[in-house]
Amino acid sequence: MGRWHEVSTSRRPIRLVLVLGMVTAVSILTFCRYTGTSASQQDVEALFTQAYREWIDYRSSLKTMRSDVDPMVAFDHNSFRRIIALGVPVLPYAVAQVQEDHVLGYAIYKISKARLHVRRSATRPREYVWTVDEFPDIRETHGPPDSRLLWKRWWTEYRPTVRARFEELHREWRLARSEGKSADAERLYAAMHDLGVLALPAILATISTGERDLAPLVSELTDGALKTDVTAEQAVAWWAKNKARWTLPEQQSPAPAPETKEETAPAAQ
Amino acid sequence: MSRLSRRVAVMWAGISLSCACILAVQVAWSCQLKKTWSVDDSFTVTINQPQYGAKFPCGAEVACSGSATDKDRWTTEDGGGGTADDSIAWYAWEKNGGTWKNGVSGGANVTWIAPDTAGLYAITLTADDVDGRPPGDEGSRDDAVGSKSVAVTVDATPPTCELTAPQDGAWLKKGHPPSGNGDEIALRATASDPETGIIKVAFYVSQDYVNWSLKGEDTASPYEAMWDTDYSNTGVWYVMAVAWNGAGMTGSDVHTITLFHIDLQTNGLRWLEGNVQVITVADSEEDSPGAFIHYNKDNDNGNVDDEGNPIADCTETGPVNGENDTIHMIMTIDPLPTSGSIVLSRGNSNAKVWSASDKGADRGVLVGSSSRTWNMADPSDRANYQACAGALWAEGCGDGSSTLTLTLKDPGGGTVGWDALLHTYIAALCGRQPKPAERTSLSGSFPKLVHCEWSITGEATDAYNCIAWSVGETSWRYHPVASVPGTNIIGIDQEYGNHNSVFELDSDLDPFYQTKTGYTPTASGPSDAQVMYYSGYHAARRKGCSDGAGKWIMYESKCGDAERIEHLYDQLDGSTYGSRVRYYK
Numbered sequence: 001m002g003r004w005h006e007v008s009t010s011r012r013p014i015r016l017v018l019v020l021g022m023v024t025a026v027s028i029l030t031f032c033r034y035t036g037t038s039a040s041q042q043d044v045e046a047l048f049t050q051a052y053r054e055w056i057d058y059r060s061s062l063k064t065m066r067s068d069v070d071p072m073v074a075f076d077h078n079s080f081r082r083i084i085a086l087g088v089p090v091l092p093y094a095v096a097q098v099q100e101d102h103v104l105g106y107a108i109y110k111i112s113k114a115r116l117h118v119r120r121s122a123t124r125p126r127e128y129v130w131t132v133d134e135f136p137d138i139r140e141t142h143g144p145p146d147s148r149l150l151w152k153r154w155w156t157e158y159r160p161t162v163r164a165r166f167e168e169l170h171r172e173w174r175l176a177r178s179e180g181k182s183a184d185a186e187r188l189y190a191a192m193h194d195l196g197v198l199a200l201p202a203i204l205a206t207i208s209t210g211e212r213d214l215a216p217l218v219s220e221l222t223d224g225a226l227k228t229d230v231t232a233e234q235a236v237a238w239w240a241k242n243k244a245r246w247t248l249p250e251q252q253s254p255a256p257a258p259e260t261k262e263e264t265a266p267a268a269q
Numbered sequence: 270m271s272r273l274s275r276r277v278a279v280m281w282a283g284i285s286l287s288c289a290c291i292l293a294v295q296v297a298w299s300c301q302l303k304k305t306w307s308v309d310d311s312f313t314v315t316i317n318q319p320q321y322g323a324k325f326p327c328g329a330e331v332a333c334s335g336s337a338t339d340k341d342r343w344t345t346e347d348g349g350g351g352t353a354d355d356s357i358a359w360y361a362w363e364k365n366g367g368t369w370k371n372g373v374s375g376g377a378n379v380t381w382i383a384p385d386t387a388g389l390y391a392i393t394l395t396a397d398d399v400d401g402r403p404p405g406d407e408g409s410r411d412d413a414v415g416s417k418s419v420a421v422t423v424d425a426t427p428p429t430c431e432l433t434a435p436q437d438g439a440w441l442k443k444g445h446p447p448s449g450n451g452d453e454i455a456l457r458a459t460a461s462d463p464e465t466g467i468i469k470v471a472f473y474v475s476q477d478y479v480n481w482s483l484k485g486e487d488t489a490s491p492y493e494a495m496w497d498t499d500y501s502n503t504g505v506w507y508v509m510a511v512a513w514n515g516a517g518m519t520g521s522d523v524h525t526i527t528l529f530h531i532d533l534q535t536n537g538l539r540w541l542e543g544n545v546q547v548i549t550v551a552d553s554e555e556d557s558p559g560a561f562i563h564y565n566k567d568n569d570n571g572n573v574d575d576e577g578n579p580i581a582d583c584t585e586t587g588p589v590n591g592e593n594d595t596i597h598m599i600m601t602i603d604p605l606p607t608s609g610s611i612v613l614s615r616g617n618s619n620a621k622v623w624s625a626s627d628k629g630a631d632r633g634v635l636v637g638s639s640s641r642t643w644n645m646a647d648p649s650d651r652a653n654y655q656a657c658a659g660a661l662w663a664e665g666c667g668d669g670s671s672t673l674t675l676t677l678k679d680p681g682g683g684t685v686g687w688d689a690l691l692h693t694y695i696a697a698l699c700g701r702q703p704k705p706a707e708r709t710s711l712s713g714s715f716p717k718l719v720h721c722e723w724s725i726t727g728e729a730t731d732a733y734n735c736i737a738w739s740v741g742e743t744s745w746r747y748h749p750v751a752s753v754p755g756t757n758i759i760g761i762d763q764e765y766g767n768h769n770s771v772f773e774l775d776s777d778l779d780p781f782y783q784t785k786t787g788y789t790p791t792a793s794g795p796s797d798a799q800v801m802y803y804s805g806y807h808a809a810r811r812k813g814c815s816d817g818a819g820k821w822i823m824y825e826s827k828c829g830d831a832e833r834i835e836h837l838y839d840q841l842d843g844s845t846y847g848s849r850v851r852y853y854k
Contacts, residue, residue, distance in 0.1 A: 059731055059830075060729075060731075062731070062830065063729060063731075063829070063830045063831050064829045064830055064831070065711075065714045065715075065828045065829040065830075065831055065845055065846075066805070066806070066807075066829045066845070067734035067735045067736060067746070067747070067748075067806055067807060067827075067829050068748065068749050068805075068806040069829070070751075071746065071748055071751060071753050071758045072751075072753070074731065101732065102732065102744055102745075102756050102757040102758075103731065103732070103746075103753075103756050103757075103758065104756075105754075105755035105756040105757070106753050106754065106755045106756050107755075108755055109754045109755030109756075110755075120764065125765070125779070125780035125781075125783035125784045126783055126784055126787070128765075128784055141784075142784060142785055143745075143759070143764065143765070143784065143785065144759060144764055146744070146757060147755055147756050147757050148744070148757070151755070
């Protein structure tokens with residue numbers, strides 16, 4: 001104690017700062033725990049807000065009277081690339097914002113790599129019908145379905161089913177391969193790919209059982225972040241180290257109840 | 270045979286031949302029958318000229334011509350018969366007045382000189398035939414003499430003729446095209462001739478009293494013709510009426526008038542007749558009244574309120590720095606009168622007129638008063654008019670319309686004519702007025718946009734574009750070819766067309782509109798279309814603004830990522846969007 005005291009006497013200001021810092025940190029962690037928002041997730045939201053604002057400014061600066069300019073010009077900006085780089089954790093904010101700004105849907109598309117299959121039937125105008133494989137109840141006769149609606153449903157309806165969809169597709173894929181049905185296997189592989197990055201936890205879980213044949217799928221969904229020739233153990237180790245970028249917060253830690261999060265969101269701001 | 274006997278034989282033969290010839294002649298003579306002639310009753314005398322009832326002035330040389338014909342009948346003892354023309358032996362003319370030219374009164378053609386005394390005169394032609402009966406015939410072919418008379422009137426007094434319109438010395442307004450639009454000048458006259466009556470009255474005009482141009486003839490009272498002055502020179506003209514009586518005598522009357530061109534013109538004017546748009550209407554094309562120009566109900570000099578909206582400056586006296594929406598106006602009275610008066614008036618206070626584009630306290634022409642009169646007999650007032658004539662600026666203030674009228678009055682105070690422009694506000698009420706930067710930006714891309722003829726109906730955003738708005742959507746962008754995954758940026762070729770990566774009107778755009786709205790490219794033009802498509806990938810949607818702009822064909826365009834504007838149907842034509850190539854309804 002004496003030493004602590006001496007030490008403490010001679011380092012009283014530093015000690016005070018440390019104590020206050022600890023109290024603050026505990027408070028923040030407690031708050032975040034209560035609100036269900038991790039410190040890093042708060043950063044993601046702030047970073048997204050900042051980048052999105054810059055991107056909007058950039059898009060405004062592109063103002064042109066013409067309607068046939070290359071639409072991809074709007075996405076050729078550092079701010080948009082920063083949004084993409086935020087990865088899967090930004091999706092909750094992007095999905096919310098896309099309801100106001102459908103152009104942002106391309107960011108969700110790029111991040112999630114989810115492919116919803118919209119198809120137009122008939123060949124004559126006024127007989128066209130647009131349907132969506134993933135949402136069979138959608139049937140549009142005047143044009144493709146609104147992307148904002150699709151992302152909303154993807155988020156609320158489709159996302160919870162991704163794991164089950166993957167497991168089913170995976171089972172069928174293995175069967176097709178074992179039966180030598182390469183065409184079916186190829187189609188099923190593509191279908192697993194189209195589930196997007198939200199399927200990564202399930203894919204890695206499968207790989208952890210020793211099925212390293214799915215490593216190329218992980219590599220494709222992560223833009224090559226994982227090499228295709230890794231062992232199952234290497235893949236699992238990689239995932240443990242990098243999954244924060246490829247998973248939603250609730251997939252990283254015990255997920256808070258969404259209602260709690262929404263209720264406390266204003267306080268977090 | 271002896272020589273003697275031969276001579277006797279020849280002699281005997283000659284005697285026999287002679288006897289035979291005599292006998293043959295006697296037989297032939299005895300075969301032709303003798304005719305018996307009668308004169309019949311077909312001897313006819315005709316006077317070709319002058320005709321019965323003809324009228325001539327005293328001393329007129331009247332050509333007289335006549336003819337006679339005769340046919341006689343014959344019969345024979347054996348019941349035969351027929352007719353034959355007889356010859357005319359002589360013609361003789363008689364009159365009860367006047368003289369024969371050169372004293373010649375015989376022959377089929379003579380000339381009668383009418384007497385100096387008016388009256389009814391008779392001219393008679395007498396003729397006789399010859400007895401053309403062949404020798405041996407019986408009967409007679411010698412008719413009694415025949416004659417024919419005509420009565421003619423000799424007129425001693427020319428007709429009277431009085432030009433009743435236009436009045437001598439009158440000031441008249443020159444007409445304007447098109448011809449037959451009711452602005453012709455009426456030429457009227459009275460004429461009379463108690464002796465031979467009026468045949469016709471003709472109207473002529475001339476500027477030099479030498480070369481006369483016929484404007485019309487009238488044969489019945491009231492005598493009238495119309496003078497179309499659309500393309501006539503201004504200035505002094507002579508108007509003449511000429512009356513002809515039955516004897517060919519004339520009476521005339523001449524008036525001197527002055528023809529004025531009266532015109533109130535404005536730059537930026539659009540002529541609504543037949544939807545013809547003319548930025549500056551030439552005098553020859555202007556209809557009057559009824560020419561519309563817009564005015565800005567919300568004049569702006571760049572001042573904006575807290576929200577950036579323009580602040581009306583029409584109540585400011587000025588000079589207003591940056592004023593740019595007063596409209597240049599020109600008064601034309603040609604020739605410039607040195608008497609009488611010129612009046613510029615307004616229908617109501619919705620319009621003001623200044624003598625400077627930026628206004629000014631001492632530059633109000635029609636600001637506090639409803640009319641301004643220049644006394645052209647006063648040199649200083651005349652000079653003031655001349656200074657103002659080409660330098661007037663009209664300004665709008667308030668909702669509604671106002672008529673500006675230029676009137677010329679003659680020295681007696683009578684109205685010679687007038688020309689009017691109907692000012693009406695436009696477009697401004699359908700959207701908001703553009704802020705200065707917006708005006709600069711959009712007018713730069715679309716030079717035909719005339720300030721206050723367009724307004725902003727939607728703010729700038731890249732959430733939707735022109736094609737989307739043409740079908741009433743605000744959350745979609747339609748690109749010609751390419752879609753962007755995950756967004757509402759849709760490629761028309763890809764989603765609605767044949768997906769060949771080439772944007773085509775028939776196979777891509779038509780299916781798009783047909784699917785979206787049921788429209789087909791069957792409209793004939795802006796007036797009946799719901800959507801107009803431009804060659805530069807732009808579409809405009811019909812705008813149903815029923816306010817001031819309702820007088821115009823209005824469309825609404827989302828201009829790319831920029832603002833959505835309401836505009837006249839043709840104001841986006843140009844290099845940015847190209848030309849209108851398809852009309853959907």
